[in-house]
Amino acid sequence: MKKLGLFVTIICGAILLYATGEFPRWGEVRSPASLHVSPHYIKYSVEETDVPNIVTSVLADYRGFDTMFETTVIFCAGLACFLLLRVFGRDDELTPEEEKGIFYRHLPTGIVIQFKKEDVEIRHKDFEVVDSKLVPYDLIIKTACRVLIPFIQLFALYVVAHGDFSPGGGFQGGVIFGASIILLAIAFNLRSAIEKINEKLLGILSALGVFIYAGIGWLCLLLGGNFLDYGRLASILPVDPIRARALGMLGVEIGVGIAVMAVMIIIYINIASAGRHDEGL
Amino acid sequence: MMTTDNVFAVLLVVTPLVCAFFVMGLHWVDRRWCYPLAVIANGISFISAVEILISVVKHGTIHYRLGGWRPPIGIEYRIDLLNAVVLVIVSTVALVNLFASYNDISRELPEKKGTFYSLYLLFLTGLLGVVVTGDLFNLYVLLEITSLSAYSQIALGDVRRGPFASLNYIFIGVIGASFYLLGVGYIYIMTGSLNMADVAHLLTRLHYSQAIFVAFIFCMVGVWIKMALFPLHIWLPNAYTYAPTASGRVIAPLMTKVMVYVMIRLMFTVFGITYLFKVVHISQFVVWLASVAIIYGGLMALSQNNLKKMLTYIIVSEIGYMVGGAWLGNKLGLTGAILHIINDAFMTFALFLAAGNFAYRLGELTLDNFNDIFSKMPWTMAGFVVAGLSIIGVPPTCGFFSKWYLLLGAFAARQYFFFVALILSSLVNAILFFRIFEKGLFGGGGHHVSVRGEIQEAPVNMIICLGLISVGLVVLGLYAGDIVNTFIIPFIPQGLG
Amino acid sequence: MHYLDVVILTMVIFCAIAALSIKDLLGTAILFGAYSFMMCLLWAIMGAVDVAFTEASVGAGVSTVFFVGAIFRTTRRTRD
Amino acid sequence: MQHIFQEIMGKYNYWLYIVLMMIGLYGMIAKNNLIKKLVGMNIFQTAIILFYISIGYKKGGTLPIIEIPHGHHSISPAAIDIDKYINPLPHVLMLTAIVVSVATFGVAVAVALKIYKEYNTLEEDEIRMRLRER
Numbered sequence: 001m002k003k004l005g006l007f008v009t010i011i012c013g014a015i016l017l018y019a020t021g022e023f024p025r026w027g028e029v030r031s032p033a034s035l036h037v038s039p040h041y042i043k044y045s046v047e048e049t050d051v052p053n054i055v056t057s058v059l060a061d062y063r064g065f066d067t068m069f070e071t072t073v074i075f076c077a078g079l080a081c082f083l084l085l086r087v088f089g090r091d092d093e094l095t096p097e098e099e100k101g102i103f104y105r106h107l108p109t110g111i112v113i114q115f116k117k118e119d120v121e122i123r124h125k126d127f128e129v130v131d132s133k134l135v136p137y138d139l140i141i142k143t144a145c146r147v148l149i150p151f152i153q154l155f156a157l158y159v160v161a162h163g164d165f166s167p168g169g170g171f172q173g174g175v176i177f178g179a180s181i182i183l184l185a186i187a188f189n190l191r192s193a194i195e196k197i198n199e200k201l202l203g204i205l206s207a208l209g210v211f212i213y214a215g216i217g218w219l220c221l222l223l224g225g226n227f228l229d230y231g232r233l234a235s236i237l238p239v240d241p242i243r244a245r246a247l248g249m250l251g252v253e254i255g256v257g258i259a260v261m262a263v264m265i266i267i268y269i270n271i272a273s274a275g276r277h278d279e280g281l
Numbered sequence: 282m283m284t285t286d287n288v289f290a291v292l293l294v295v296t297p298l299v300c301a302f303f304v305m306g307l308h309w310v311d312r313r314w315c316y317p318l319a320v321i322a323n324g325i326s327f328i329s330a331v332e333i334l335i336s337v338v339k340h341g342t343i344h345y346r347l348g349g350w351r352p353p354i355g356i357e358y359r360i361d362l363l364n365a366v367v368l369v370i371v372s373t374v375a376l377v378n379l380f381a382s383y384n385d386i387s388r389e390l391p392e393k394k395g396t397f398y399s400l401y402l403l404f405l406t407g408l409l410g411v412v413v414t415g416d417l418f419n420l421y422v423l424l425e426i427t428s429l430s431a432y433s434q435i436a437l438g439d440v441r442r443g444p445f446a447s448l449n450y451i452f453i454g455v456i457g458a459s460f461y462l463l464g465v466g467y468i469y470i471m472t473g474s475l476n477m478a479d480v481a482h483l484l485t486r487l488h489y490s491q492a493i494f495v496a497f498i499f500c501m502v503g504v505w506i507k508m509a510l511f512p513l514h515i516w517l518p519n520a521y522t523y524a525p526t527a528s529g530r531v532i533a534p535l536m537t538k539v540m541v542y543v544m545i546r547l548m549f550t551v552f553g554i555t556y557l558f559k560v561v562h563i564s565q566f567v568v569w570l571a572s573v574a575i576i577y578g579g580l581m582a583l584s585q586n587n588l589k590k591m592l593t594y595i596i597v598s599e600i601g602y603m604v605g606g607a608w609l610g611n612k613l614g615l616t617g618a619i620l621h622i623i624n625d626a627f628m629t630f631a632l633f634l635a636a637g638n639f640a641y642r643l644g645e646l647t648l649d650n651f652n653d654i655f656s657k658m659p660w661t662m663a664g665f666v667v668a669g670l671s672i673i674g675v676p677p678t679c680g681f682f683s684k685w686y687l688l689l690g691a692f693a694a695r696q697y698f699f700f701v702a703l704i705l706s707s708l709v710n711a712i713l714f715f716r717i718f719e720k721g722l723f724g725g726g727g728h729h730v731s732v733r734g735e736i737q738e739a740p741v742n743m744i745i746c747l748g749l750i751s752v753g754l755v756v757l758g759l760y761a762g763d764i765v766n767t768f769i770i771p772f773i774p775q776g777l778g
Numbered sequence: 779m780h781y782l783d784v785v786i787l788t789m790v791i792f793c794a795i796a797a798l799s800i801k802d803l804l805g806t807a808i809l810f811g812a813y814s815f816m817m818c819l820l821w822a823i824m825g826a827v828d829v830a831f832t833e834a835s836v837g838a839g840v841s842t843v844f845f846v847g848a849i850f851r852t853t854r855r856t857r858d
Numbered sequence: 859m860q861h862i863f864q865e866i867m868g869k870y871n872y873w874l875y876i877v878l879m880m881i882g883l884y885g886m887i888a889k890n891n892l893i894k895k896l897v898g899m900n901i902f903q904t905a906i907i908l909f910y911i912s913i914g915y916k917k918g919g920t921l922p923i924i925e926i927p928h929g930h931h932s933i934s935p936a937a938i939d940i941d942k943y944i945n946p947l948p949h950v951l952m953l954t955a956i957v958v959s960v961a962t963f964g965v966a967v968a969v970a971l972k973i974y975k976e977y978n979t980l981e982e983d984e985i986r987m988r989l990r991e992r
Contacts, residue, residue, distance in 0.1 A: 005888030013880040016463075017873065019495035023470060025868030027917035034916060034945040036473030036483075037353050042943045043935040046924050050932070054922040054946040055828040055953070063950055065347040065356045069410065069422045070954040072298060076403050076426055077961035079305065080433030083396050084444075084968045166923070167827040171957060175835040182843055200309050207302035214299050227291040229349035264840055267964040272847040274971055418951055425958045429965055436969045444972040445985055451966050452886055455899055459906055462955065466906065469948075470913045787874050794878060794901050798885040803893050810897050817904050824915045825922070825944040829907070829952050836960050837904070848893065848967045852974045856891040857981060 050246040051164045059169065060249040064228045068213050070171075071256050075210045078263035082203070085275035145187035152180040160257045164246060170253030174209075174260030181261075182268045190273055199269075202262045209259025213252050220248075287336060290345040290358045293329040293368065294410045297322045301402035308395025315395040316383065322402055323379055326409060327372040334365040338767060352415075353479045359415035362772040363619065367412045367542045370626045375405045375531055381634055381746035382527030384641065389525050390437065397437070401528070404430040408539050417465045417475045417551075420543065421458065424507070428454045431536060434528035435520050446519035453516040457506030464500030467492050481551050488560045497561065500547055508540035509597060510604055511574030518581075518593040526637045529589070534630040537596060538622050541603045545618065548607060549774050558610045568694075571605030572702035574598065579709035588639065588646040591713065592632050595672065598706055599625050605699050606687045611778040614690030619769050621683035624671070624757060628680055631668035631750040635661055638739035638747060651717055652724030657736045662721055664747035669714035671754045674707050678754050682761035693778075783823055790816045803849045803856055811842035871912045878905035892970050892980045896963065903959040907952045914948035922946035 024031035041058050051057040059067050104127045105112045156177035163169030185193035217228040225232035230248025231241040239247065300322030307314045337343055337360060345358035360368075379401070390397050407427030414420050432454065436447035469475060471492050472483040487493050502513075509517040521533045548557055558564055578598025585591040603625070606618030636646060638661040643650050655662050671678035674685075684703060691700040738744065757764070793813035797806050814837030822830035882905055885898025922943050926933050970980065977985050 001890075002888045005884050005886075008887060009880045009884040012883060013876050015495055015498065016876045016879070019467060019492040020869055020872045020876070022490055022492045023869065023872060026871040026912055027868075027915050029916045029919070029941045031470070031473075031913075033470050033473040033913050033948070034940075037475070038473070038945040038947045039940040040354050041946055042922070042924075042940045043938050046926065046933050046938075047935050052924040052926055053828075054924065054943070055949050058946055058950045059828075059953060061348060062350055062355050063418075066416075066419055066422050066950075066954055069419070069426060070957045072403065072406070073422065073426050073429060073958050073961045075302075076400070076429045076433075077964045079396055079400055079403075080429065080436075080965045081968045083393050083400065084433060084436055084965075084972055086393075088392065167831050167921075169828070171953065172828075172831050172835050175832070175840055179835065179839055179843075182840070186843075203309060204306055207305045211299065211302045214295060214302070217295065218299070221288065221291070226345070226349045227295065227347055231349065267968075268840075268843060268847065271844055271851065271964075271967055271971065274851045274975070418954075422954055422958065425962070429961060432969070433965055436972060441976060442989065444969050444976065445989070448892065448966065448969045448973060451962065451969065452895060452899065455903070455962060456883070456886065459902060462906055463909070466910055466913065469910075475947075475951075784870075787871075791874065791877060791881070794881045797897050797901070798881065798889065798894060803891070806894065806897055810900065813901070814904070817908065820908065821911050824911050825919060826911045826914065826949045826952070827921055829911060829949050829956065832953055832956050833904075833907075836956060837900075841900070841960060841963060844964060844967055845893075845896075848971060851971055852893075852980055856894065858890045858894065 048242065048245070049249070050242045051249060053164055053166065055167075056163050056169050056249065056253075060252050061228075061230065061245055064217075064249075064252065067252070067256070068210075068217065068228070071210050071213055071259050074260055074263045075206055078206050078266040081267045081270045085270040087275045141187050145183055149180050149184055152183070153177055156180065156257075156261075160253055161250070163253050164250065170256030171260055173253075174257035175264055177257065178261040178264030178268075181265050185265075185268065185272070190269060193265075194269065197265065199266075202266050206259050206262035206266060209255045209257070209262060212255030212258065216248055216251050216255070287333070287343045287345060289329040289332045289336070290343055290360060290413065291347070293326050293333065293372075294406055294413060296325045296329070297402040297409070298406045301399045301406065304395060304402060305399040308399070312395050315398045319398040319402055320376075320379055323372065323376045323405060326405065327369075327376050330365070330368040330372040330409075333360055334369050337362055337365040353474050353476045356419050357415045357476060357478075358413050359478065360413060362768050363542065363545065364412055366619075366623060366768050367539065368409060370623060371405070371408050371412060371535055371539065374535055374626060374630050375401075375408075377746050377750060378527070378531045378630070378634075381637065381743045382530065383742060384740050385526040385637065388641075389527070393437075397434075397527075400430050400434060401531075404434065404528075404531070408535055411539055412542060415477050417468065417477060417480065421462055421465065424458055424461070424543075427536070427539075428458065428507075431528075431532050434532065435524040438525045438529070439523035442519065443523040443525075446516075446523045450516045450520040453506060453513075457503045457513075459503070460499045460506065461503030464496045464498075464503060467496030467499065471496070477546070477551050481553060484552065484556065488556055494561065497552060497556075501544070504540055504544045504547065505604075508537050508544065508600055508604075510600055511570055511577055511597065514574070514597045514600075517597060518590055521593045521596070522587065522589045526640055530630065530633040530637050533593065533596060533633055534626045537600055538603075538626045541600065541607075541618075541622055544604070545607050545615075549615075554610075554774055554776055564608045564610050567608040568605050568696050568699050571601040571608065572696075572699045574601030575605070575699075575702040575706045579706045579713075582713055583709060586647055588636055588648065588651075588717075589633075592629070592636060595632075595710070595713070596629055599629065599672075602684075602687060602703070602706075605696075605702075606690060609687075609690045609694045609696060609699070611690055611694050612773050613686050613693055615773055615777060616765055616769050617683050617686030617688075617690050619772070620686060620761065620765060623764065624679040624683045624754075627750055627754055627757065628668055628671045631664060631747065631754060632672070634743070634747045634750060635665035635668060638743050641739050641743065642736050648717065648720065651720045654721040654724070654736075658738050660744045661739050661747060664744075664751040666714075666718060667751035667754055669710075669718070671758070673710045673714060677758050679757035679761060680754075682758060686765075783820070786816055786820050786823070790820065801856060801858070803854050804846070807842055807845035807849060810845060811838050814838040814841065872909070875905050875909045875912065878908065881905075890982050892973065892982060895982075896966055896970065899966070900959065900963060903955070903962075907955055907959075910948040910952045910955070914945035916941065916944050918942075919944040922949065 041054050045054045045057045049057045049061050103114050107126050156173045159168035160173030220229045220232045221227050223232040230245040233248050234241040234244035237244050304315045343360040347356045407423050410423035432447050432451050436444045474480050506513045575598050578594050582591045582594035603618045603621050606614045671680035674681045797809035818830045818833040882898050882902030886895050889895050
């Protein structure tokens with residue numbers, strides 16, 4: 001296998017290298033790629049769509065159809081992770097330690113105690129269920145994260161909303177928002193994160209996000225335009241068609257953000273707990 | 282500023298997509314609604330596909346500008362006869378499979394039914410999108426949707442072997458898709474465009490460019506990996522054998538056919554015949570490779586003891602038919618290849634439907650289990666016989682006609698090795714299927730206690746689906762001449778020998 | 779400007795080789811995170827800020843977390 | 859000599875992307891551990907992304923965000939110098955490609971976890987051996 005790998009790799013490398021001779025120099029201003037289609041985007045982005053960040057305007061408008069499917073790919077990944085990994089209940093055997101009973105942690109002190117199963121079920125705000133004694137507990141990390149997370153989320157919202165004018169957009173914002181929840185899940189534990197934003201909600205959010213995108217496309221269709229022709233939204237929004245394109249893009253980016261956020265969390269919770277949704281990392 | 286285009290072009294792709302989200306949502310609300318919604322979505326796609334086919338036959342190529350942007354700037358759907366025909370095939374096969382798979386899914390994946398249908402619809406969306414698009418990069422994205430949903434469906438199959446087969450498929454599939462992406466990158470750096478028609482126009486003055494040659498090689502190898510042409514086929518048998526019945530049945534006939542479609546589209550629409558047969562001299566090599574694929578697939582199928590695995594090797598061999606036909610470089614060969622896309626999609630689908638029926642009652646599909654099967658499952662076996670005869674190429678069935686065109690093409694192009702391979706493959710297929718028929722008729726009632734109790738005929742809906750498709754095989758055969766004249770001949774580019 | 783570019787490119791290749799050859803999978807994950815981050819710097823230098831932003835949040839961020847999660851759920855040791 | 863030097867300076871970016879791609883491809887084919895293969899896969903995909911980004915780069919160009927003169931709401935197309943802004947199209951394509959690669963990665967990790975649950979190992983040869991035993 002190693003020899004085959006080396007052979008294939010070298011052949012591919014040689015073929016690719018053979019072609020670089022004809023390429024325009026790196027950084028060439030007048031290369032074919034920058035003369036044919038892209039000048040249109042650079043020149044007319046502001047005039048046609050009212051969005052100064054050309055990447056956003058091409059992403060969400062000129063080639064918006066690609067982006068819809070890009071979001072679908074992400075949705076598909078979340079769905080696949082859920083389908084593949086999620087197990088309901090515990091399918092494997094308990095470890096000998098766990099067999100003896102359930103662990104509870106007393107939150108103010110961090111002491112872990114174990115109760116036999118039949119004995120009692122503690123439902124008190126000072127106690128939480130943990131999987132084994134080894135799960136670390138660190139007050140400093142928790143407090144730091146508690147302070148940090150709102151700011152991360154605020155930044156994520158900014159990135160989504162300001163994607164028209166600066167780098168960023170729905171996808172990046174969604175990932176950052178998802179990362180803040182993942183941080184919560186790592187710093188505390190997966191259970192408390194799932195309590196905040198449960199599986200059902202995540203599933204529906206991920207579908208909703210992509211649906212917002214496709215729905216805006218449908219709306220344009222219903223208003224008599226082509227699919228994703230945001231200009232048509234002007235007939236229901238109090239703005240001119242050019243501005244309507246920018247607003248359509250914003251709507252689409254929000255949809256992307258929601259979907260990506262939900263899917264990132266779905267993938268994380270399913271991978272980190274191997275589908276059992278327990279303590280996690 | 283702009284007028285609306287044919288709305289069916291976009292309904293076709295977007296309906297299953299949107300319904301996939303609803304099916305996912307309904308999974309948590311009321312699972313009984315998932316299945317009907319999936320059927321409705323697939324039905325709408327089917328109706329749109331038929332509508333598009335009629336419109337294309339009547340009025341010629343359909344253009345749809347997504348977002349209202351004119352083609353090289355935005356993404357365009359360009360549907361000519363070839364797209365339209367493949368669209369109808371894809372949506373028909375998926376719809377019939379959805380009817381047939383109700384029982385399988387309830388049995389194999391009871392807990393995750395709703396989400397599975399969502400994945401199934403995404404797979405359909407991907408396939409339809411790949412076929413309908415006129416943009417090189419859009420094709421890549423949709424290809425990835427298709428592959429991603431295929432990977433995860435396969436991983437849901439056989440607990441022991443499914444995930445491993447799926448992971449191998451992921452690695453090889455990613456290599457294939459990335460090669461395609463690299464090829465597109467090389468095209469882009471030389472031309473600056475991604476629209477197929479535009480690229481085709483720009484390429485005419487770049488025929489002798491090394492970079493374009495490399496782009497061509499990488500696009501082709503990427504597509505070949507995805508369709509599993511002979512030396513690149515190693516992922517296919519395991520992946521298709523261990524998939525859940527419901528998905529294996531739709532992935533196996535459609536995925537490879539759609540990739541063959543992509544190859545023909547790239548060859549004849551993007552690069553053009555002058556480039557293919559006058560500038561690049563690899564057609565001889567490819568036809569040779571296809572012939573080896575045909576023989577290899579047949580021989581490997583002979584050595585299998587499991588019906589499903591045997592069928593997957595038959596697919597490997599059938600891919601050789603289509604690739605070889607397309608690369609023969611004459612009208613007859615290309616006609617045969619396109620006709621074979623239509624026929625083979627339905628033939629392999631019928632075989633997999635029959636295999637699904639057997640699996641539903643027998644469990645294991647080892648060939649010994651087929652002893653005396655005619656008396657136990659007569660209807661399923663009847664369908665299986667028709668499909669088998671069609672694969673062999675017995676006259677009234679459709680398999681004969683495409684093979685006939687391919688043989689004529691091979692003869693006209695003086696590719697005698699390909700000619701011999703085709704005939705040899707028919708013989709091998711005859712041995713393969715008559716072996717099973719013989720077992721089914723005279724095998725004696727040896728051990729007949731399967732894991733699932735007394736063997737009886739498969740459920741009615743599965744029988745009806747199989748019957749429909751096998752009757753379709755004969756009908757396709759009877760109308761082969763009309764199909765060629767209306768759908769295929771107008772597509773064949775001018776200038777082919 | 780040019781030199782920075784070359785230095786980062788070298789680091790990228792170094793990280794890639796190291797990530798593939800190290801025998802501890804957790805190390806692989808971290809080196810892969812470093813690789814992604816270097817890549818992101820490279821793209822930022824080439825002016826692809828949006829792509830760099832995405833890579834910083836996805837490649838260096840979330841992907842690494844997925845990696846660590848997967849390794850935590852499986853095994854850290856490997857033979858190659 | 860001057861010519862060769864210029865050629866090297868003009869193309870080294872493309873060459874290094876090829877090297878990276880080769881590393882990734884080799885890792886994907888030759889490595890035995892499934893997680894290592896996944897790393898190889900990611901390196902392979904990012905190398906292709908690097909190639910696309912290199913296509914878009916223009917020397918002396920700035921970020922593809924149009925500067926609107928202060929106090930104005932818009933800028934006329936005639937006032938924009940296309941050579942000044944980096945080609946945005948490859949960036950857009952690669953945003954999509956990154957998303958696709960992370961999605962594939964997520965699914966692949968999920969499948970790998972499923973394999974681990976079944977075989978308790980991630981080494982490919984051991985898994986193949988177990989498969990043959992049955």
